[in-house]
Amino acid sequence: MKTLTCEMCGSNDLIKQEGLYICQHCGTKYSVEEAKKLMIEGTVKIDNSDAVNNNLINARKAKDIGDWSTAAKYYNLVKQDKPNNYEADFYSAFSEAQITLRELDNPKRDSAFNVLMKRIETLDVAYKTQISIGEDIETPKSTIPCPKCARDIPYTANVCPFCGLDIRQKLRPNEYLFTSMATDIGKMLTSSFSFHIIKQEQGFVIKTFTDEYITYTLFYGVMAYFKQAVDRILKTDDKPYLHKAILILCDYAQKSPWKELEKANISREKVLSSIIEWKTNAIMGYLRTQNPAYWETHPNEKTDLEGELTANRQAIEKEKATAANSPTKSSKGGCYVATAVYGSYDCPQVWTLRRYRDNTLAGTWHGRAFIRAYYAVSPTLVKWFGDTEWFKRMWKGKLDRMVANLQKKGYESTPYEDRNW
Numbered sequence: 001m002k003t004l005t006c007e008m009c010g011s012n013d014l015i016k017q018e019g020l021y022i023c024q025h026c027g028t029k030y031s032v033e034e035a036k037k038l039m040i041e042g043t044v045k046i047d048n049s050d051a052v053n054n055n056l057i058n059a060r061k062a063k064d065i066g067d068w069s070t071a072a073k074y075y076n077l078v079k080q081d082k083p084n085n086y087e088a089d090f091y092s093a094f095s096e097a098q099i100t101l102r103e104l105d106n107p108k109r110d111s112a113f114n115v116l117m118k119r120i121e122t123l124d125v126a127y128k129t130q131i132s133i134g135e136d137i138e139t140p141k142s143t144i145p146c147p148k149c150a151r152d153i154p155y156t157a158n159v160c161p162f163c164g165l166d167i168r169q170k171l172r173p174n175e176y177l178f179t180s181m182a183t184d185i186g187k188m189l190t191s192s193f194s195f196h197i198i199k200q201e202q203g204f205v206i207k208t209f210t211d212e213y214i215t216y217t218l219f220y221g222v223m224a225y226f227k228q229a230v231d232r233i234l235k236t237d238d239k240p241y242l243h244k245a246i247l248i249l250c251d252y253a254q255k256s257p258w259k260e261l262e263k264a265n266i267s268r269e270k271v272l273s274s275i276i277e278w279k280t281n282a283i284m285g286y287l288r289t290q291n292p293a294y295w296e297t298h299p300n301e302k303t304d305l306e307g308e309l310t311a312n313r314q315a316i317e318k319e320k321a322t323a324a325n326s327p328t329k330s331s332k333g334g335c336y337v338a339t340a341v342y343g344s345y346d347c348p349q350v351w352t353l354r355r356y357r358d359n360t361l362a363g364t365w366h367g368r369a370f371i372r373a374y375y376a377v378s379p380t381l382v383k384w385f386g387d388t389e390w391f392k393r394m395w396k397g398k399l400d401r402m403v404a405n406l407q408k409k410g411y412e413s414t415p416y417e418d419r420n421w
Contacts, residue, residue, distance in 0.1 A: 052081050056088070063091060063184070068098040086126040087177055093119045094184065097222075101193035106214055113218040120222065121348075123229035127174070128236070154297065175241035178230070182245035185226055186252025189219050213260035220261070220271060220415045223253055227278060228347055234285070243285035250279035265417040273319060274346070280312040336378040340386035341395050348413035349403045355411045358419040 005012055013024040014035075021030040059074035072095035078088035093116040100109035143152040149163040159166055166176065198209040226249065230242050253275045261268045283305050295302045338353050339345045361367035381391075407413060 052078055052085075055081075059088070059091065063095070066098075068095040071095040072099065084126075086123070089126070090116075090119050090123070090181060094181075098188065101188075101191065101215070104194050104196060106196075106211065109215065110218065113222065117221055117225045117348075120225040120229055123226075124232040127233050172241070174239070178241055178245040179248065181226070182248040183252075185222055186249050189223060189252050189256040210260075213263040216256070216258050216261055217264045217266060217414060219256065220258070220266065223249060224346060224415060225348070228344065238285070238289055240286055240289040240291070243282045243289060246278055246282040247286055250275050250282060254279075262417075264415075265419060266415055267417050270417065276312050276315055280309060280316065283309045283312070336375075336382045336386075337395055338399055340382045341392050341399055346415070349399065351416040352403050352406050352411045352413045353399075354416055354418060356406050359411075362419075 014021045014030070015024060016022075019032070021032075021035040022028070023030075055074045055077045059071050059078065062068070062070035062074060072092055075088045075092040075095060078085055079092055082088065093112070097109075097112040097116045100112045103109070143154055145151065146153050146160040146163060146165060148165040149160065151160070151162050153160050153162070193212075193215055195210050195212045195215065198211065200207050200209065227246060230246055234242050254272070258268050258271055261271060287302070287305060287309075335345065335350050335353055335357070338350045342349050344350065357371060361371055403413075
């Protein structure tokens with residue numbers, strides 16, 4: 001292979017721009033004829049930013065009208081040139097998952113959604129490294145010039161009132177991307193999809209069933225993965241648009257029918273209860289972190305959010321009171337150590353461990369004896385040491401290996417409702 005080496009500084013980082021080869025280290029420019037004389041073994045780097053931008057524009061247009069096949073095509077083209085572009089990474093998988101919703105192929109759908117959940121799981125890593133999401137412009141000013149028409153517009157505006165440019169996409173890319181992801185996931189939760197209708201004869205009666213619950217389980221998994229990824233980001237970057245993203249997602253999630261989740265050992269009531277708690281925390285975070293100048297121009301939105309916050313808190317307190325007065329269904333408790341290590345009882349790793357506990361350990365007398373011994377000791381250990389870093393480090397490697405081995409054996413990492421035994 002051939003590459004170029006700058007004769008001024010020795011750098012191999014030369015990019016072709018407007019008919020000239022330009023050294024990115026010292027700025028020396030070479031004509032095509034001069035560049036030919038500098039060839040040695042290696043490769044040449046070509047500036048393809050225009051092609052990437054055009055593919056992104058085409059992908060977004062297709063996404064916005066629900067043309068998921070075309071969206072997948074262009075987002076995959078972006079990934080070829082920019083492997084670290086998270087928008088392309090997420091939406092290429094999201095588009096493929098959307099395509100499967102129109103097909104009667106549950107294994108294919110399950111595979112596509114698992115890929116999507118794995119992409120979402122890396123969201124906090126992409127955010128921290130700022131590889132491709134970009135850095136939002138923050139300013140104390142009340143107005144900024146529009147990048148397209150140069151006229152002054154409110155900083156809190158989403159769209160320029162003069163030229164129609166989406167300001168978030170240009171000046172606040174993080175906000176634009178998180179808002180888009182939350183909105184598109186939310187729309188998916190309430191969308192229609194293909195499913196099987198199953199008829200079974202029971203004596204002289206023919207009963208009809210559907211497998212809609214399988215897809216609603218996948219929807220719940222995507223929603224939970226996104227919520228957990230945003231929560232991890234919020235621990236180090238408490239931005240209002242992150243709280244707003246969860247708020248948007250919960251607004252849609254409350255409208256989803258969540259049909260027959262019980263068939264997948266998931267309580268529909270628990271799902272709806274979790275959504276209310278997520279939304280309550282999101283409202284509090286959004287009210288706390290949003291720029292005061294924003295509320296000056298959006299007083300009705302603030303009033304509505306405060307009213308909903310009060311109603312949600314009352315609903316949560318009522319549910320807690322009901323639960324306190326109800327007999328418990330099971331005495332097995334929670335996965336205390338794993339919950340302390342992974343930060344949540346409802347996360348992929350703990351879902352896997354809970355399945356192993358209920359479906360394997362609880363099936364034998366010695367397994368049940370182990371569980372009882374574990375739950376006699378672990379609550380005290382977690383109470384004393386659960387918040388310490390050394391305790392989490394000590395257990396995380398062991399649990400990671402155990403979870404990986406269980407998943408290889410077929411234990412799933414999708415949302416799970418504990419079984420009674």
